[in-house]
Amino acid sequence: MADQTVDVNLLTGHYILCGAGRTGQSLVAHFCELQLPLAVIDQDAEVLARVSHNATQSGASLVTILGDATEDETLERAGIKSARGLVAALSHDKDNLFTTLTARALNPALRIVARVDDEAGNREKLEKAGANKVVSTEAIGGMRMASEMVRPEVVRFLDQMARVRAKDKTLRFTELPLSKIIIPELAELIEAGRHSGSTALQIKDIGRYTGLLVVAVKPAREQADDSAAGEAIYQIKKRYRFAPRGDTELHHDDILMVIGTQDKLEEVTGSHPGGE
Numbered sequence: 001m002a003d004q005t006v007d008v009n010l011l012t013g014h015y016i017l018c019g020a021g022r023t024g025q026s027l028v029a030h031f032c033e034l035q036l037p038l039a040v041i042d043q044d045a046e047v048l049a050r051v052s053h054n055a056t057q058s059g060a061s062l063v064t065i066l067g068d069a070t071e072d073e074t075l076e077r078a079g080i081k082s083a084r085g086l087v088a089a090l091s092h093d094k095d096n097l098f099t100t101l102t103a104r105a106l107n108p109a110l111r112i113v114a115r116v117d118d119e120a121g122n123r124e125k126l127e128k129a130g131a132n133k134v135v136s137t138e139a140i141g142g143m144r145m146a147s148e149m150v151r152p153e154v155v156r157f158l159d160q161m162a163r164v165r166a167k168d169k170t171l172r173f174t175e176l177p178l179s180k181i182i183i184p185e186l187a188e189l190i191e192a193g194r195h196s197g198s199t200a201l202q203i204k205d206i207g208r209y210t211g212l213l214v215v216a217v218k219p220a221r222e223q224a225d226d227s228a229a230g231e232a233i234y235q236i237k238k239r240y241r242f243a244p245r246g247d248t249e250l251h252h253d254d255i256l257m258v259i260g261t262q263d264k265l266e267e268v269t270g271s272h273p274g275g276e
Contacts, residue, residue: 011063011079014039018069018099019090020047023115023137025054027087032060039063039078070098075106085111088131093122097129104130170262176212177255180269183209194252204246210268212260217241220253 014037017024024040031038032055040062042048048064055062067074069090080086086103088096096114103112114131116122119139126134147155161171178190178201186209189201203214218240240257241248250256260268 011037011039012082013037013084014063014079014082016041016075016078016080016083016086016103018042018086018088018096019115020044020051021089021091024087024089025051027089028055028062029058032058032062035060037062039065039083041065041067041069041074041078043068070095070102072102072106075099075103080106080110083107083110085113088112088114090115093117093126097122097126100126100129100131171259172262172265173215173257173259174265175218175255176258176265176269178250178252180271181210182270183268185209190252193250201250201252202246203244203248203250206250206256206258207246210260211264212256212258212268214244214256214258215242216257217244217248217250218255218257220251 015031017027017031017038017040020028020040020042024042028038028040028051040048040051042051042064043066045066048066052062052064063078065074065078067077069075069088080103086099088099088103090096090099093116096116100112100114103110112131113133113135114126116126116134116136117138119134119136123134123136144155158173161173178186181187181190186201186205189205193201203217206212206214258265
């Protein structure tokens, strides 16, 4: 199977998945649900054909690249220099390490999430290679199983939230940088705060003009170090303001954690949730 015909110059602001194994195929399904632009790299033509077929069946589209994700040329064919993010989900830690190193060299601004099997031995190596986040699929699986046991209704609610297809009913729990908001009334307040250094924007303004529920706020001053792994709960609480009051003031660089319908999120930002 050859690459799907695509002009690499047309690939911009997209995501790249390296490795379409079991973990990768699950990620593809999620990206297709969200209708996010995705390029998938794998060395198995049959796997790529199956991924492409499943995407088409779900009404989504993606680009497939047949090749070795650890090589510069393959990543360049996937539009690495204009990509928004890359997931290294290859079968072996050493391959994810090489892919991370190569991707970081080709695009210093890229967000990289890498899979790890030997967490104790390789997490630090992947972080030093340039991964923004390192994820252990075994640890995530264990957390899911524990949640299914002790918080089954919460898990069921979140799963159902993700499965709804109608835009006016699909609830998303997502991040919303204030800088992305295009609602005129809010954009004016945000821009005024940017220039004056002060703020006239409060949490209640977000609900009033958008209908979104603000669950937490990540202040601008807490965004510098996002690399800590296994944080203690008190450290997380210091970095986020949970259940903020309506009169909580906001800074123009703050990031909100919000719940809202997909159509409302698109209206607020002018783009699909998770997209540019």
